[in-house]
Amino acid sequence: MTDHHEMTPTTVKDFLLALLGGLAAPLLTIILIVGLVVGIQARQTDDDPADASDKAVRARIQSVGMSMAIDPSKPHVDLTGEQVYTDICSACHGSGALGSPKFKDTAAWGKRLGQGYDTLLLHALTGIRKMPARGGEPDLTDLEVARAMVYMANAGGAKFEATLKKEVEPTAADLARGKMIYAQNCASCHDTGMTGAQKLTDPAWAGLIKQGKDYLYGAAINGTFGGPARGGNDKLTDAEAKAAVDYMVNEAKTTLAKK
Ligand code: HEC
Ligand code: HEC
Structure with a gap:
């Protein structure tokens, strides 16, 4: 008897929970899709981050991440300095963690600004x-790092402009990693x-190098006619692919210089 009395309410509760559970999944999907569309639209129309609230900036960064997750072939849009700062650098520089110069701390930044933009x-x-x-x-990207650096440095008293005047030469350690x-x-x-891949001793590198690092990075990351994206290893990060290109260009330059 007790069994019977307990069965009924449990069954009703189970039924309601199952019903809710069944509704939750499609509902969540709809909410996510709507959020995505709104996010992408917001990103396309909003160009002025200066007056955007912190929340809006976060939302925009998120929409960049989400749209990239859906369509990795979409061209990369460099984030603003404020976005990169908020998303990445503020983790330490917001509080001065690990002895980092704190955001807007003109004394802490002042000591460092004398090193100059390039350093x-x-x-x-x-x-x-x-x-x-x-x-x-x-x-x-280099430009995103430069923008974030300038965003912090200028808040600390500098008057920099985020430019990448010259290609940043890879260090010996970068080249070893690239190798x-x-x-x-x-x-x-x-x-x-x-399969027609240019050997590092191929004189064709002279022409390739002229097209610039950005072109070569793009070719390595996205693939070219005959060349697979990321060398066919989809676990390779952009930075790793770039390091390999830096090494290849450096080797090719050395060979070309000998001829
Ligand atoms: C994990 C913590 C951490 C994060 C995240 C971080 N920094 Fe730093 N940063 C530091 C520390 C610690 C120092 C001080 C290093 C020193 O001089 O010993 C520093 C110093 C700097 C300096 C001054 C270097 C110099 O030569 O005086 C710059 C510029 C800088 N960071 C830029 C950035 C940028 C741009 C970002 C975001 C893309 C960032 N940091 C993210 C910890 C961090
Ligand atoms: C399966 C063979 C294969 C692998 C593995 C491979 N490549 Fe290539 N790569 C090619 C071929 C073929 C071309 C020539 C494409 C062409 O003629 O445009 C090429 C061309 C390139 C170019 C020049 C772009 C151009 O316009 O020709 C770069 C840069 C490059 N590869 C980088 C890389 C990097 C970095 C890796 C490793 C992460 C890699 N490749 C791995 C086959 C390969």
């Missing part, structure tokens, strides 16, 4: 002491010339 940018890109390279986010990545992912074709 500060180099340190932001390659890291210095407890400051990780690119703030620990290897997929940030390893190349050996594992690219050498199978580019050492042998298989």
Whole structure:
């Protein structure tokens, strides 16, 4: 008897929970899709981040991430300095964590600004002491790092402009890393010339190098006619593909210089 009395309410509760559960999944999907569409629209119409609230900036960064997740072939849109700062750099620089110069602390930044734009940018890109390279986010572009660096430096009293005047030359450590990545992912074709891949000794590199690093990075990341995206290894990050290209260009330049 007790069994019977307990059965009924439990069954009703189960039924309601199942019903709710069944509704929740499609509802969540709809909410996500609507959020996405709104996010993408907001990104296309809003160009002035200066007066955007913190919340709006976060929403916009999120929509960039979401739209990239859906369509990775979409061209990359560089984030503003404020967006990169909010998303990445503020984790330390917002509070001065690990001894980092705190945002808007003119005394802390003042001591560093004398090093000049190029050195500060180099340190932001390659890291210095407890400051990780690119703030620990290897997929940030050079321009995004420069913009974030300028955003912080200017709030600390500088009057910089975020430009990438010259290509940042890879360090010996970058090249060593690139060589390893190349050996594992690219050498199978580019050492042998298989499938028409340009060997590093191929004079065609003179023309390729003229097209600029951005072109070559793009070719390595997205693939070219005959060349697979990321050397066919989809786990390779943008930064790793770029490091391999840096190594290839450096080797090719060395060979070309000898001729
Ligand atoms: C994990 C913490 C952390 C994050 C995240 C971080 N930084 Fe730093 N940053 C530091 C620390 C610590 C220092 C001080 C390093 C030192 O001089 O010893 C520093 C210093 C700097 C400096 C001054 C370097 C110099 O030569 O005086 C710049 C510029 C800088 N960071 C830029 C950035 C940018 C741009 C970002 C975001 C893309 C970022 N940081 C994210 C910890 C961080
Ligand atoms: C399966 C063979 C193969 C692998 C592996 C491979 N490539 Fe290639 N790559 C090619 C071919 C073929 C071309 C020539 C495409 C062309 O003629 O445009 C090429 C061309 C390139 C170019 C020049 C772009 C151009 O316009 O020709 C770059 C840069 C490049 N590869 C980078 C890389 C990097 C970096 C890796 C490793 C992460 C890699 N490749 C791995 C086959 C390969």
